[in-house]
Amino acid sequence: MRERIAILVCWLTLGLVVGLSWLxxxxxxxxxxxxxxxxxxxxxxxxxxxxxxxxxxxxxxREQGCTSCHALGGNGNPRYPLDGVGARLKPDELRAWITGTxxxxxxxxxxxxxxxxxxxxxxxxxxxALVAWLGExxxxxx
Amino acid sequence: MHRGDxxxxxxxxxxxxxxxxxxxxxxxxxxxxxxVAWIGLYLALVAAPLLMLLAGPLPKGGxxxxxxxxxxxxxxxAVMGLQFVLTARFRRATAPFGIDIIYYFHxxxxxxxxxxxxxxxxxxxxxxxxxVGPANPLAAPWHxxxxxxxxxxxxxxxxxxxxRKLLRIEYDGWRIGHAVMAVVAxxxxxxxxxxxxxxxxxxxxxxxxxxxxxxxxMVAGYIRGWRPWVLRRHPYRVTSVRPERGRSWTVTLxxxxxxxxxxxxxxxxxxxxxxxxxxxxxxxxxxSGSAADSRRLQFTIKELGDFTRTIKEVTPGTIAYVDGxxxxxxxxxxxxxxxxxxxxxxxxxxxxxxxxxTLADRGDRRPLLLIHGCRSWDDCLFREEVxxxxxxxxxxxxxxxxxxxxxxxxxxGVLSEEVIxxxxxxxTASQVFFLCGPKPMADAVQQTLRRRGVPLGRIQTxxxxxA
Ligand SMILES: Cc1cc2nc3c(=O)[nH]c(=O)nc-3n(C[C@H](O)[C@H](O)[C@H](O)COP(=O)(O)OP(=O)(O)OC[C@H]3O[C@@H](n4cnc5c(N)ncnc54)[C@H](O)[C@@H]3O)c2cc1C
Numbered sequence: 001m002r003e004r005i006a007i008l009v010c011w012l013t014l015g016l017v018v019g020l021s022w023l024x025x026x027x028x029x030x031x032x033x034x035x036x037x038x039x040x041x042x043x044x045x046x047x048x049x050x051x052x053x054x055x056x057x058x059x060x061x062r063e064q065g066c067t068s069c070h071a072l073g074g075n076g077n078p079r080y081p082l083d084g085v086g087a088r089l090k091p092d093e094l095r096a097w098i099t100g101t102x103x104x105x106x107x108x109x110x111x112x113x114x115x116x117x118x119x120x121x122x123x124x125x126x127x128x129a130l131v132a133w134l135g136e137x138x139x140x141x142x
Numbered sequence: 143m144h145r146g147d148x149x150x151x152x153x154x155x156x157x158x159x160x161x162x163x164x165x166x167x168x169x170x171x172x173x174x175x176x177x178v179a180w181i182g183l184y185l186a187l188v189a190a191p192l193l194m195l196l197a198g199p200l201p202k203g204g205x206x207x208x209x210x211x212x213x214x215x216x217x218x219x220a221v222m223g224l225q226f227v228l229t230a231r232f233r234r235a236t237a238p239f240g241i242d243i244i245y246y247f248h249x250x251x252x253x254x255x256x257x258x259x260x261x262x263x264x265x266x267x268x269x270x271x272x273x274v275g276p277a278n279p280l281a282a283p284w285h286x287x288x289x290x291x292x293x294x295x296x297x298x299x300x301x302x303x304x305x306r307k308l309l310r311i312e313y314d315g316w317r318i319g320h321a322v323m324a325v326v327a328x329x330x331x332x333x334x335x336x337x338x339x340x341x342x343x344x345x346x347x348x349x350x351x352x353x354x355x356x357x358x359x360m361v362a363g364y365i366r367g368w369r370p371w372v373l374r375r376h377p378y379r380v381t382s383v384r385p386e387r388g389r390s391w392t393v394t395l396x397x398x399x400x401x402x403x404x405x406x407x408x409x410x411x412x413x414x415x416x417x418x419x420x421x422x423x424x425x426x427x428x429x430s431g432s433a434a435d436s437r438r439l440q441f442t443i444k445e446l447g448d449f450t451r452t453i454k455e456v457t458p459g460t461i462a463y464v465d466g467x468x469x470x471x472x473x474x475x476x477x478x479x480x481x482x483x484x485x486x487x488x489x490x491x492x493x494x495x496x497x498x499x500t501l502a503d504r505g506d507r508r509p510l511l512l513i514h515g516c517r518s519w520d521d522c523l524f525r526e527e528v529x530x531x532x533x534x535x536x537x538x539x540x541x542x543x544x545x546x547x548x549x550x551x552x553x554x555g556v557l558s559e560e561v562i563x564x565x566x567x568x569x570t571a572s573q574v575f576f577l578c579g580p581k582p583m584a585d586a587v588q589q590t591l592r593r594r595g596v597p598l599g600r601i602q603t604x605x606x607x608x609a
Binding site: 001002003004005006007009010012013014016017018020021022023024025026027028029065067068069071075076078079080109111 | 185195196203206209212216258271598599
């Protein structure tokens, strides 16, 4: 009998965690869920990529770990999507946000500022490529 | 942490207590409520991190699948963290259940925990591969590597535990590896969460989370540090090692400078012989002596493996430590039962002897039946003393031998339905049954009883194997 109770408590535990997690997901995202992101491959295919041809920018975006915090065209961390950012921000604003400097530094948490500080070490050419590439990201989220 | 509310006094983990257990066990409804309360506390601790996430303003959402996966990760880690608490042997918390079932639960809870953590990883890996980033530790951020290594360690931990016997992993080595891997995996998981930082960034959450994590690690410290330290301050000495039938030895211990620990007949303890409790070389053995004996403890140990083989070489004077009492396998929990039936296989007679001796010392005259399965008449552990006890108790005895001598009139074979069914039949309406022996035997007898309509609540089992 005690064995049965033990197994029951295991199921209760599982149900509790899954239930609360789902509740959390709903409370966190009250509107209809964004379309399930496509199963992404290591490199976003051309159709998944926002319009733009700047290969270096796309490559840097992945290699520099931007996708661990940002999504673009459905790839990456959906918490901070960058879709349409090119339509909203001017190049020098983009540069400030990427590196977490200037006015951006005031909004970002200390941890993110620390993470972004390393992008200050990117070469001017790389930074310019990223800015140019994001500048072309004008399409809304897929 | 555990001022005992049990009659068996349980303040420190230390094996000390002075008041003898009263003859009446506590009423069972109270035990039920206590059990329910502890289960409630367990579930509350599992839910705590998730409730903390739900409380207060939330950071920006990342889509339902994303946030669901995140929450599963927190839940999985809470389950894993509580694994330390489950095996910390907090006597007050385990008493309503019996610590054997806590270990049983520990094994299944591990599967729940790993299931949640794997789901956390799988959802992100499949749905958000770019966010998870590269697996190569040289390219991946350190906190992502920490998460991956932690997950891998948890898997190794579980496979090596559930498959220990199949993989032929030696017990003592496994035990050390298990403890080390568990702590490392847990620390890495916490590092992973702190590194990702999204949910713990808000100041108060960070503080609460740190405190919650510290709690788990403190429990680990309690198990490895505080408890052995308290044990060391309550040493025992071996006073005799007496050979018994069936390749078994009875070891007698006397306390050194403190009162002997008190137990309920049928309970067991983790015993360390001849080495420091810090080395975690303890083995579980049932008390076999009378609980009414306030001067010494007895354990009857059968030669079965690496450690038990060395019992016969133990000399009087050897230092010993006793972590107990544990377990709920005891006649004391059934003060109003009209009588008891004991079914023991081999050395499974040890806790039964404790109950018989105690009942005799207390002058209990309720009708008792002992069914004892042995290999041969020569191997029939305690058969002389059982015979003597018949003059002090209302005790009938039925011995079942696999290799009976010529002219044997008792039972023959194993403790199967055909052999013992007829003996049990007249008793199934009211008696409480105590089964102790190898798992196949206990399972077979339990099925026999279930088929005869005995409710599970009246079948008490003790398995001599926790893994
Ligand atoms: C609640 C309980 C009460 C017990 N009471 C008695 C008793 O009264 N008399 C008796 O002879 N035996 C008793 N045992 C069994 C006894 O603990 C094992 O036989 C002994 O630990 C085996 O150790 P070993 O190194 O000689 O054997 P090994 O050959 O090394 O181990 C055999 C198996 O025993 C188990 N085991 C080994 N070491 C430990 C350990 N430190 N802790 C837990 N399990 C271990 C493992 O499953 C292992 O695979 C009891 C066991 C339990 C769980």
